[in-house]
Amino acid sequence: MRTLLTLLACCYVVTAAASNEKDPLISPSTKSALVGAAGVTSTGSSASSSAPATPPRKLTEREKEAQAEADLSARIQERLAIMRANQAARVAAAAKAKKQAAAKEAAIAAIPKVYSNVWSYEGETGPANWGKINPAWAKCGAGNRQSPIDIRDGMKVDLEQITFDYHPSSFNVTDNGHTVQVMVGSGNFLTVGNRTYELIQFHFHRPSEERINGKGYEMVVHLVHKDGEGRIAMLALLLERGKPQPVIQTVWNNLPLEKLDTAAPVESLDPLDLIPARRDYYTFMGSMTTPPCNEGVLWLVMKEPVQASPAQMALFSRLYPLNARPTQPSSGRIIKESN
Structure with a gap:
């Protein structure tokens, strides 16, 4: 029973909207309300339908060339940015490595050097090598x-x-x-x-x-x-x-x-x-x-x-x-x- 009443109401609205389209006694605002209620336009078309889209304008040859140049320039700039970033990263890595190497050398240099005080008259610790065993003995090998x-x-x-x-x-x-x-x-x-x-x-x-x-x-x-x-x-x-x-x-x-x-x-x-x-x-x-x-x-x-x-x-x-x-x-x- 409820379904039947709903169908009759819809038919009434649609019929009223169609008949009132030409009725001079019905104001435009009322017509719009009736059309909106009925789900149709003033021409009787469905509200969900749309006008056909305007086809895109074809580019001229000059415009195509300009567009290609712009695209190429954008790609070049993007590539250059990547190269600059990579170069900056390499420079930063090299500077870090150099700093670490300098710190390591400084740490090694700070360690007190211990030289041998062992010498003899023969063999590897003999007179021929005294000047090499200990820097403090340099004159043994190169004195005047x-x-x-x-x-x-x-x-x-x-x-x-x-x-x-x-x-x-x-x-x-x-x-x-x-x-x-x-x-x-x-x-x-x-x-x-x-x-x-x-x-x-x-x-x-x-x-x-x-x-x-x-x-x-x-x-x-x-x-x-x-x-x-x-x-x-x-x-x-x-x-x-x-x-x-x-x-x-x-x-x-x-x-x-x-x-x-x-x-x-x-x-x-x-x-x-x-x-x-x-x-x-x-x-x-x-x-x-x-x-x-x-x-x-x-x-x-x-x-x-x-x-x-x-x-x-x-x-x-x-x-x-x-x-x-x-x-x-x-x-x-x-x-x-x-x-």
């Missing part, structure tokens, strides 16, 4: 006035006599792994060239590091002196076979029983007993003969050898068969000798 030298072509002049102010002193004996070293008590002095040096220690080398006109000696004693300003004077006493030497025997009697150990005897020794009766000498500027091979050392090499017994030399040879740095050429050196 390195010692020892083969003393040749000395200029004979009236040299000032060396004055020795030595006296009996306390001492200790150390086997330092390179040689036998004797530390001497204070108060022993050597004066030469109006400068006074104090005896600090003496030690031994086998064979002699110094040569005289190509001739070497079985052993040598080096007496190390230092003045108040830290300058060093080295007195070299060449040893040859002969009678026993009392100071050397005193040292041998007090050798420590272990390497790198020190003996401190209660007796004393007199360094003056080492000095030969004849005081003529050679002199030149050179260096220490062990690392760091510092230069600026005044060398005084006594011309007259000191005698030591074969047994005394044999005892040292058992401890140190070889502990001498090879001689350096003496060319270019100013060497003076006593008349």
Whole structure:
């Protein structure tokens, strides 16, 4: 029943709208309301239908070319933007990598470098490599006035006599792994060239590091002196076979029983007993003969050898068969000798 009533109402509305279309007594607004209610236009067409679309206008050839150029320009700009972005990313990555590398290098550089202090007279740690083992020893390999030298072509002049102010002193004996070293008590002095040096220690080398006109000696004693300003004077006493030497025997009697150990005897020794009766000498500027091979050392090499017994030399040879740095050429050196 409800459905039937609805259908009759719709038919009524449609019929009324159609009949009232031409009725002059019905106002336009009323007509619109009736048409809207009926779902039809004033011409009777369906409200859902639309007018046909206007076909697009064809582009001219010039317009087509302009459009193509615009499209190409847009694609180029897009590509350039991508390339710029990639380039900026690569530059940023390279800068970051460089910064990280610099930071790593700085961190490595900040780590204290530890160099070896191990040296010897043979093999990889021998004299040929001293200048490479530790940068502080660079002069050992590239110095200008390195010692020892083969003393040749000395200029004979009236040299000032060396004055020795030595006296009996306390001492200790150390086997330092390179040689036998004797530390001497204070108060022993050597004066030469109006400068006074104090005896600090003496030690031994086998064979002699110094040569005289190509001739070497079985052993040598080096007496190390230092003045108040830290300058060093080295007195070299060449040893040859002969009678026993009392100071050397005193040292041998007090050798420590272990390497790198020190003996401190209660007796004393007199360094003056080492000095030969004849005081003529050679002199030149050179260096220490062990690392760091510092230069600026005044060398005084006594011309007259000191005698030591074969047994005394044999005892040292058992401890140190070889502990001498090879001689350096003496060319270019100013060497003076006593008349």
